[in-house]
Amino acid sequence: DCGLAGTVMRFVPAAAAFAEGPVLIDGDAQARTRPLTTVLDALRHLGVSVDGDSLPFTVNGTGHAPGGRVEIDASSSSQFVSALLLAGARFDQGLTVVHTGGRLPSMPHIEMTVDMIRDAGVKVDVKQNEWTVHPGPISGKIWVIEPDLSNATPFLAAAAVTGGTVSIPYWPQKTTQAGDVIRLILERMGCEVDIVADGPSYTLTVTGPPRGQLQGITLDMSDIGELTPTVAALATQATQTSMLTGISHLRGHETDRLAALSQEINKLGGKCEELPDGLRITPAPLHGGVWHSYADHRMATAGAIIGLTTEGVQVEDIETTSKTLPGFAAMWTGMVHG
Numbered sequence: 012d013c014g015l016a017g018t019v020m021r022f023v024p025a026a027a028a029f030a031e032g033p034v035l036i037d038g039d040a041q042a043r044t045r046p047l048t049t050v051l052d053a054l055r056h057l058g059v060s061v062d063g064d065s066l067p068f069t070v071n072g073t074g075h076a077p078g079g080r081v082e083i084d085a086s087s088s089s090q091f092v093s094a095l096l097l098a099g100a101r102f103d104q105g106l107t108v109v110h111t112g113g114r115l116p117s118m119p120h121i122e123m124t125v126d127m128i129r130d131a132g133v134k135v136d137v138k139q140n141e142w143t144v145h146p147g148p149i150s151g152k153i154w155v156i157e158p159d160l161s162n163a164t165p166f167l168a169a170a171a172v173t174g175g176t177v178s179i180p181y182w183p184q185k186t187t188q189a190g191d192v193i194r195l196i197l198e199r200m201g202c203e204v205d206i207v208a209d210g211p212s213y214t215l216t217v218t219g220p221p222r223g224q225l226q227g228i229t230l231d232m233s234d235i236g237e238l239t240p241t242v243a244a245l246a247t248q249a250t251q252t253s254m255l256t257g258i259s260h261l262r263g264h265e266t267d268r269l270a271a272l273s274q275e276i277n278k279l280g281g282k283c284e285e286l287p288d289g290l291r292i293t294p295a296p297l298h299g300g301v302w303h304s305y306a307d308h309r310m311a312t313a314g315a316i317i318g319l320t321t322e323g324v325q326v327e328d329i330e331t332t333s334k335t336l337p338g339f340a341a342m343w344t345g346m347v348h349g
Contacts, residue, residue, distance in 0.1 A: 041265065089117040227292075
């Protein structure tokens with residue numbers, strides 16, 4: 012039962028090919044609508060038996076699979092590439108994945124995947140839109156897991172919209188995480204951003220401009236789509252129109268995030284227009300109301316950001332944040348009360 016977690020429903024099937032016996036995978040009702048045929052058809056092409064084309068489906072594991080070359084269109088999610096690469100070394104012939112579609116979203120996530128596979132002693136060759144994982148042993152090691160930088164972005168956004176200051180310790184010195192780009196975004200929107208060495212990592216401090224002086228932004232977010240709810244919430248507080256583009260793939264996330272953000276912002280009096288591949292957000296006075304989360308953790312945190320400056324905002328089902336950040340509500344309350 013993968014709930015509503017896209018990484019689970021897309022990453023586990025390739026690993027399940029090497030189980031001894033059938034693996035049944037299901038999830039929430041909304042998860043059953045999320046695209047999966049790309050990775051399931053790829054597994055079939057690589058010699059894996061799969062029953063079904065969406066949740067629920069069964070991977071009939073036999074402990075091994077031939078592997079080889081497979082062409083996929085991963086333009087709707089980089090997770091399709093990462094899912095196959097993570098299991099690539101276990102295939103008898105290894106694995107070559109070729110992306111044949113349009114622009115790949117969230118490329119930093121694929122780079123992160125490749126880096127970690129190499130750290131585990133596996134040989135990976137990378138060309139333009141093509142990745143080859145050679146067969147061989149996968150080494151065990153001690154992994155130091157970086158903090159989730161995307162989960163940190165709502166707290167930094169809190170400083171931006173209130174004119175306050177927030178510091179986050181243990182920011183990694185070097186990272187491939189998309190969340191790290193929030194530093195540049197906040198600087199462009201008028202925040203003061205300082206990062207200071209603190210032992211093996213850094214402490215990141217953001218101070219927002221005086222209230223009413225946050226600047227709008229025009230941004231291609233194709234590589235950093237997971238930050239869209241946070242940046243959209245920031246844009247509602249800006250003094251100029253913001254354009255967030257390159258994120259049509261967000262329609263296939265936990266919910267259609269473009270439609271959800273537009274609907275919730277507009278319900279509070281904002282002015283958010285859906286574009287074919289993004290959002291146009293024009294500043295407008297906001298008022299209180301219920302902000303629906305759509306069982307989407309990042310929608311919930313976007314509502315929390317707006318609620319810092321708009322009296323009477325109630326985020327429905329804030330506990331949906333427990334998917335990636337258990338205890339968010341308590342952490343948020345602690346930050347607000349200092």
